[in-house]
Amino acid sequence: MKVKTRKFQHLDIILIGTALLAAFLNIYKIWNDQNANAYYTAAVTSMLQSWHNFFYASLDPGGYVTVDKPPVTFWVQTLFAYIFGVHGWSVILPQALAGIGSVFLMYFLVKPTYGRTAARLASLIMACTPIAVAVSRTNNIDSLLVFTLLLATWMLFRGIREQKLSWLFGAFAMIGVGFNMKMLQAYMVVPAFYVFYLLAFKCEWKKKLAVLAAATVIMSVVTVSYAVVVDMVPEDNRPYVGGSQTNSVLELAFGYNGIARLRGMGRGGMGPGGAPPDQGQTRQGDITQERRQMRQDENDMPERQQMPQDGYNMPGGQQMQWDGNGTSDGQQMQQGGNNMSGQQQVPPDGNYMPGGFDPEGNGGPGQMPGGGGPPGQGGGGMFGTGQAGPLRLFQSELSGQASWLLPFVAFACAGLLAGMRLRKLTAKQNEALFWLAWLLPAMAFFSVAGFFHHYYLIMLAPPIAALAGAGWVELWNQYRGKEGWKRWLLPAGLLAATAFELYILQPYQKQIGAGWLTGIGVAGIGLALVLLLAAKKEKLAPIAAVAGMLVLLVAPLYWAATPLLYGDNYMMPQAGPSKQGFGQRQGMGGGGMNSSINTKLLDYVTRNNTGEAYLFMTPEASTAESYIIETGKAVVAMGGFSGSDPILTIEKLEQMVADKKVKYFLIPSSGSGGRGGSSEVMDWIRANSTEVPKEEWQSNAAQNGPQDGPQGGRPMGMGNNETLYEINI
Numbered sequence: 001m002k003v004k005t006r007k008f009q010h011l012d013i014i015l016i017g018t019a020l021l022a023a024f025l026n027i028y029k030i031w032n033d034q035n036a037n038a039y040y041t042a043a044v045t046s047m048l049q050s051w052h053n054f055f056y057a058s059l060d061p062g063g064y065v066t067v068d069k070p071p072v073t074f075w076v077q078t079l080f081a082y083i084f085g086v087h088g089w090s091v092i093l094p095q096a097l098a099g100i101g102s103v104f105l106m107y108f109l110v111k112p113t114y115g116r117t118a119a120r121l122a123s124l125i126m127a128c129t130p131i132a133v134a135v136s137r138t139n140n141i142d143s144l145l146v147f148t149l150l151l152a153t154w155m156l157f158r159g160i161r162e163q164k165l166s167w168l169f170g171a172f173a174m175i176g177v178g179f180n181m182k183m184l185q186a187y188m189v190v191p192a193f194y195v196f197y198l199l200a201f202k203c204e205w206k207k208k209l210a211v212l213a214a215a216t217v218i219m220s221v222v223t224v225s226y227a228v229v230v231d232m233v234p235e236d237n238r239p240y241v242g243g244s245q246t247n248s249v250l251e252l253a254f255g256y257n258g259i260a261r262l263r264g265m266g267r268g269g270m271g272p273g274g275a276p277p278d279q280g281q282t283r284q285g286d287i288t289q290e291r292r293q294m295r296q297d298e299n300d301m302p303e304r305q306q307m308p309q310d311g312y313n314m315p316g317g318q319q320m321q322w323d324g325n326g327t328s329d330g331q332q333m334q335q336g337g338n339n340m341s342g343q344q345q346v347p348p349d350g351n352y353m354p355g356g357f358d359p360e361g362n363g364g365p366g367q368m369p370g371g372g373g374p375p376g377q378g379g380g381g382m383f384g385t386g387q388a389g390p391l392r393l394f395q396s397e398l399s400g401q402a403s404w405l406l407p408f409v410a411f412a413c414a415g416l417l418a419g420m421r422l423r424k425l426t427a428k429q430n431e432a433l434f435w436l437a438w439l440l441p442a443m444a445f446f447s448v449a450g451f452f453h454h455y456y457l458i459m460l461a462p463p464i465a466a467l468a469g470a471g472w473v474e475l476w477n478q479y480r481g482k483e484g485w486k487r488w489l490l491p492a493g494l495l496a497a498t499a500f501e502l503y504i505l506q507p508y509q510k511q512i513g514a515g516w517l518t519g520i521g522v523a524g525i526g527l528a529l530v531l532l533l534a535a536k537k538e539k540l541a542p543i544a545a546v547a548g549m550l551v552l553l554v555a556p557l558y559w560a561a562t563p564l565l566y567g568d569n570y571m572m573p574q575a576g577p578s579k580q581g582f583g584q585r586q587g588m589g590g591g592g593m594n595s596s597i598n599t600k601l602l603d604y605v606t607r608n609n610t611g612e613a614y615l616f617m618t619p620e621a622s623t624a625e626s627y628i629i630e631t632g633k634a635v636v637a638m639g640g641f642s643g644s645d646p647i648l649t650i651e652k653l654e655q656m657v658a659d660k661k662v663k664y665f666l667i668p669s670s671g672s673g674g675r676g677g678s679s680e681v682m683d684w685i686r687a688n689s690t691e692v693p694k695e696e697w698q699s700n701a702a703q704n705g706p707q708d709g710p711q712g713g714r715p716m717g718m719g720n721n722e723t724l725y726e727i728n729i
Contacts, residue, residue, distance in 0.1 A: 014120045015107050022103045022127040025560055026096040026136045030568075033088030035629055036139040037570045038596070039641065040074065042625035043067045045086050045632055047078045054078060056230065058239045059621060059641075062613055062634030062661075068243025068252065068641055070180040070226060073141045086629065088570075091139040098147035099136030103127045105150040106465050109157060113427050114470040121549065122469030129461040130559035130575030131401040131454060137563050138570045141182045142458045148178045149189050150462055156193060157431075160200045165211060168197065172215040176222025183257040188445065188459055190219075192437035200430045227253060240647045242640040247647075383453055383572070392447045393460075399504050400576045402457040404556045405468045407500045409439075411493030412471020415478055418486055432470065439463035454574035476545050479531065491531035494548040498524030501555050511577050516555065523551045596626040601724065604697040605664050606631075608726075616664035616724070619643040619682075623666065636662070638681070650684050657688075657727055665689065665725040689725035697724050 035041050039059075046061045047054040053063055057071035067074065077091045084090040106126045111119035126132065136143040152174030159167030172193065178186030194212070201208055227249035230238065235247055244252040386397035393403045416432040425433075442459045446452060475490035498521065505517050527548035534540050559575045566577070605615045617636045618624055620643035627635040638648045656662050665685050 012107070012116065012120070015104070015123060018107075018120070018124045018127050019100060019103055021124075022100045022133075023096075025127065025133045025564065026099045027093075028564055030092045030096060030137055031087075031089040033092070033568070033570065035570075035596075035626065036088040036092050038625040038629060039621055040067065040077070040139050041086065041088070041091050042621070042628040043074055044077050044081050044091055045629050047074060048081060048086070049632065056239050059242060060624060060628055060634050060636050061632060062636055063239045064614075064634070064636045065240045065640045065645065065647060066242045068256070069141060069182060070249070070253075072177060072180045073144050073182075076144065077139060088139075092137060095136050095139060095141075095143040098144040099132060102132070102143070102147045102150050102462070105147070105154055106462065106469075109150065109154055110466055110469055112157075112161070113431050114473055118470040118473040120469070121472055122465045124553065125405065125465040125468050125556075126461055128553050128557045128560050129402055129458070129465065130556055130562070131457045131573075132461045133560040134401075134563050134568070134573040134575040135455040135458050137568050138573045140455060140570075140573060142185075142455055145178055145181045145186060146458055146462065148174060148181060149186060152178070152189070152193075153434075153462075156196065160196070163202060168201075168211065169215055169218050172219040173222045176219045176225075179223040179253075180226050183253045185456065185459065188442050189438050191441050192434050195437040196430060196434035199425055199433060200427075224250070240640070240645065242645060245646060383451075385452060385454065388448050388450070390447055393443060393457075394500070396504070396507055398446075398454065398457065399500075400559055401454050401574060402460045402464065404501060404504065404559075405464055405497055405552060408493045408497040408552065409464055409467045409471065411489045411496065412467050412475060415475045415486055415489045416467070416471055418478075428470070428474070432467065435463040435466045435470075439467065453572055455572070472545075472549050476542075479545070480541070488532070490545060491528045491548075494524060494531070494552070495528035497552050498528065501552065505555060508577055512558075516558075520551060520555060524548065527551065597630050598698070600699055601666070601697045602627065602631065604692070604724075606633075608663075610660075610663070612660055612663045614662040616666050617662050618666045619668070648681050650680055653681055653684065657729065663727050664692075665727070666722055667725065669721050669723045685725055685727075688727060688729050690728045692724040692726050694724075 043057055043059050043066075046058045046063075049061050050063075052058070053061065054075065055071070056063070057066050057069070057074045059065050059067050073094075076094045080090050080094050081087075084093075103123045103126050107119045107123040109119075110122040132143070132146070152171045155167045155174060156171035159165070159171060175186055175190065175193070197212060197215075198208065201211070203211075230241065230249045241247050241249050241252055243256050245255070384397050386392045386395035392398060393406065413432065413436060417429060420429050439460065442463070446457065446460075471493075472490075475486075475493060478486040479488075479490040481487070501524070502517055502521050505512070505520065509517065527544045530544040531541060531548070534544075559577070562575050562577055563569075563573070602615075609615065614634045614636050615627070615631070617638050619637065619639050621637040621641045624635040624637045627633070637643070639645050640647060667682060667685065
């Protein structure tokens with residue numbers, strides 16, 4: 001019995017409770033979705049079919065084009081799908097578990113230096129960070145990336161404590177692994193790793209710099225290893241690198257997934273969705289790409305037309321009239337040249353910006369309100385990420401995702417670094433500087449970046465959690481020890497954070513009720529005043545200090561729970577009650593399988609296949625992905641994700657037809673359906689093919705036009721704005 005008792009003494013019950021809370025927030029109801037982010041799920045389906053597809057992360061079973069991200073996360077998802085089968089929940093599960101793992105890692109990173117109380121708080125704050133929960137409930141990459149970077153941090157800290165180079169080299173190598181998950185986003189932590197190593201590793205400077213150089217080389221080798229291997233393979237022997245313009249992983253990493261994120265996509269930017277710098281308006285030939293921007297599922301739209309909460313164009317000239325309350329009541333879906341189809345979707349990772357979108361967020365062509373901000377307010381910026389500037393993370397569009405405790409963190413850093421002497425830094429100060437060197441560059445990037453999505457803000461969650469947890473303990477000790485001016489940092493920090501939370505909550509009064517503002521305001525301000533006015537009350541002060549911190553976590557916890565309450569957005573994950581005004585909907589961008597494929601089309605092309613490798617080809621991934629998931633067969637996106645990758649030429653297509661690889665093409669009835677020379681390909685297809693009569697492959701309802709009711713359209717291939725062509729040469 002004594003042995004068992006000692007074993008249980010090592011368990012932290014509060015940590016276990018926090019982990020259970022994280023498990024509930026990250027996992028509950030993920031089994032309700034079929035496809036999650038169908039673009040990535042299609043890739044997993046294809047990767048299960050061959051080692052070739054697995055290695056390259058091929059979008060389609062035919063190995064024609066890859067997804068536009070590195071493969072490591074998809075390797076993990078494919079392993080889970082191999083064990084459990086291809087389901088929405090099975091490809092989400094790795095990210096959900098990574099979110100829970102990050103909660104544990106925060107505890108074990110903070111505890112050795114700052115103590116158990118700080119570690120408990122840090123792990124709880126991580127579990128309650130809204131955007132961390134929202135993205136962990138999807139098959140997007142970011143949750144697994146953050147877990148990998150926290151694992152690298154654990155290795156770094158251990159290497160410093162034990163003065164072992166093997167752990168240090170391993171830590172930098174893990175950043176390279178993170179790069180092969182989401183490329184340069186992983187490098188946001190590099191400044192923190194450099195600063196911490198230089199300050200904390202004990203040896204002479206000559207050796208210190210040599211070790212850092214070796215670690216950098218290791219990180220660099222791991223970083224480019226996959227890209228170099230792929231780029232060295234002859235292009236005919238591998239899929240095209242999706243998202244790149246030169247069929248190169250290196251170009252994808254440092255161009256489209258690199259500098260273009262800082263400069264912005266869209267007009268004047270870079271990347272598959274961006275118009276050339278001299279192109280100010282969307283071309284007629286780009287209509288197909290604008291059709292991608294919203295996925296609506298026939299069986300999954302309740303009383304209102306739900307819009308993804310990221311301002312972007314409506315396809316085909318459609319316009320939505322907003323009622324000023326963040327809902328689409330009175331929506332007037334003015335159908336332009338194209339019906340709004342169920343296969344239209346927003347990008348899985350911000351990979352597409354229509355050419356007419358104003359990257360500055362100044363009400364340019366096609367810009368929509370809403371963003372991630374509160375109801376009735378314009379989204380601002382690209383995809384509703386606010387206006388660039390030093391206060392961007394405090395604007396209503398972004399503040400509810402991860403910024404709740406930033407005012408408290410400012411006071412915490414003042415306490416943690418008070419009296420700091422560069423030549424005599426303590427372990428606490430070294431680690432505080434590490435987390436600050438992670439936080440500040442990330443904040444700077446998000447403050448000025450021309451293009452990112454709300455869920456990228458998960459990168460802020462670990463440093464905020466660590467600094468807030470460790471800072472609370474330090475400020476409490478200074479308060480209790482009556483250390484001059486520092487004793488007032490704790491109540492001042494609680495008061496500032498409470499005021500900021502009231503600022504975040506205020507625009508949502510109509511949705512969540514005034515009780516939230518009243519309760520949090522009275523409790524937060526009251527407890528801060530207790531600490532200010534009753535410093536000598538030894539029994540009352542500890543209760544007020546703990547309660548004040550817990551009060552600050554109430555609103556973030558509710559925000560974190562909104563994906564469970566109102567439905568997940570698998571394409572553009574974000575948290576907040578702004579979803580409430582759109583009606584409950586599980587799986588924005590997922591949807592039911594029956595609503596996202598045309599079974600009559602599938603039956604026709606399958607029945608008439610005469611040995612061709614591809615069932616049919618179509619301009620972009622939004623059409624192909626659901627057919628890939630449903631059939632496991634090669635339905636090919638000619639231009640990659642958005643239809644803009646310059647993959648297919650007339651000569652290449654002629655060879656594919658001669659080799660009996662393809663016979664059918666499902667393309668828009670008008671327009672080029674893509675950029676980068678694809679208009680010539682479309683013209684060639686039309687000139688060398690015969691139109692298949694619509695009654696052969698479309699349902700009667702589809703031929704009669706858009707349905708009545710809130711749906712307003714169908715998936716690609718189920719409406720009357722596409723044509724199925726059969727090659728006749």
